[in-house]
Amino acid sequence: MNLTVAEENYIKAIYKLQEGDQAVTTNALAYELDTKPASVTDMAKKLKEKKLIDYEKYQGITLTPEGRKTALQVVRRHRLWECFLVDKLSFSWEEVHELAEELEHVRSEKLINRLSDFLGNPVIDPHGDPIPDAHGRMAKPRPQTPLDQANAKRLVVTAVSDQSTALLAFLNAKGIKLGTQLEIVAHYEFDNSIEIKMKHLSSLTISEQVAKNIMVRPL
């Protein structure tokens, strides 16, 4: 099955939005892909034809097993390229998503497996997301929660769930990265902001919006 770049992008976006089994809506997919709902409907018909998704009018979209396999391949390529850019070419984590968005479409098993070897077969990408192996299997991530829901006091940052340049740039500015250890000093119920303290630094207060997108686990 030979997919176009657009088809791969759709499959990956469906994978991303399809938490568990819940069907992905036309509008959500259009928003995620920065396109229009009418375009999504058109593409849904094509992907159904290719047996990559289950789709019935007005009923939303889910990946078939074949579609999920395809999605995992694209995700693998995306995340390995992100590792390459950060580890080998010294890009910072907020710069790599867009480039990987293009590199992920070079389809060569040999290339991607050699790249993985070259990188030491990493299992997480620069944003803390797991990298599927050549068979589509991912190490199941150690349990992690959004910072705004953490109950332990001493925590370590394991991932960021929003990967917009804006959030990543903010985290850079505050010195927060994967592996950063922090302590929760206070919750402020007025706006659900959270005061945190990192070693050797004065404490800072972050918005609920930011806290929701920082994944942590107890230290």
Added chain:
Amino acid sequence: MNLTVAEENYIKAIYKLQEGDQAVTTNALAYELDTKPASVTDMAKKLKEKKLIDYEKYQGITLTPEGRKTALQVVRRHRLWECFLVDKLSFSWEEVHELAEELEHVRSEKLINRLSDFLGNPVIDPHGDPIPDAHGRMAKPRPQTPLDQANAKRLVVTAVSDQSTALLAFLNAKGIKLGTQLEIVAHYEFDNSIEIKMKHLSSLTISEQVAKNIMVRPL
């Protein structure tokens, strides 16, 4: 000026075929790009519109200075990726062209300049072709001639002018690569085949067709 992948491929092909100032013909370009003359005519109109080529009906195609600049950027990306694949991922020289044909279309100055640094700013690619620098300047290649026209006896292989998998596989089989030193033992005028001898090996005879595509300079 934002170019499509197809436009970049055309510009690169025109650059390749346009030796000196001679205009590139519609048919030659169609053959090079494995497409049809009618398609070339269509694209020529678009590229003229974008001021990348000079083109008048029936008069053939030449790159404008802007077009040449674009071509050199694409060539730079292509050849740097080939270096990456060979030097870092252990691909052999006959495998890299197709992959580079796709990778070359990821347009990011920052990416390609960092890749170049990472590779040690190489000046020739795995086939002996020069790599343009960030400003489009290439080290002018040291004088080289096709093996079938060499007059010195002791020679060193500097490049291959045909990069088909078939030729490269043949050269692999015979142990001929960039830097290989060889001696011309005999010319056979019946078919213009050439007998050569490499150090520590028995001599072998290669066809004119092969000899034409091996570039050498006197040792």
Added chain:
DNA sequence: TTAATTATTTAGCTTTGTCTAAATTTTAAT
């Protein structure tokens, strides 16, 4: 210098992926 051959262009059609505007279906609210 005609005539034949070759090269190139034009015309018209196809596929992919997108859009807007209008129609329809589903969901939520009275």
Added chain:
DNA sequence: ATTAAAATTTAGACAAAGCTAAATAATTAA
């Protein structure tokens, strides 16, 4: 149970890139 709002689909259009078949221009041969 209607009605209003929101979500989704359809219809019709467009741009990019390709194709085939037919027309035209340029070149070569007789």
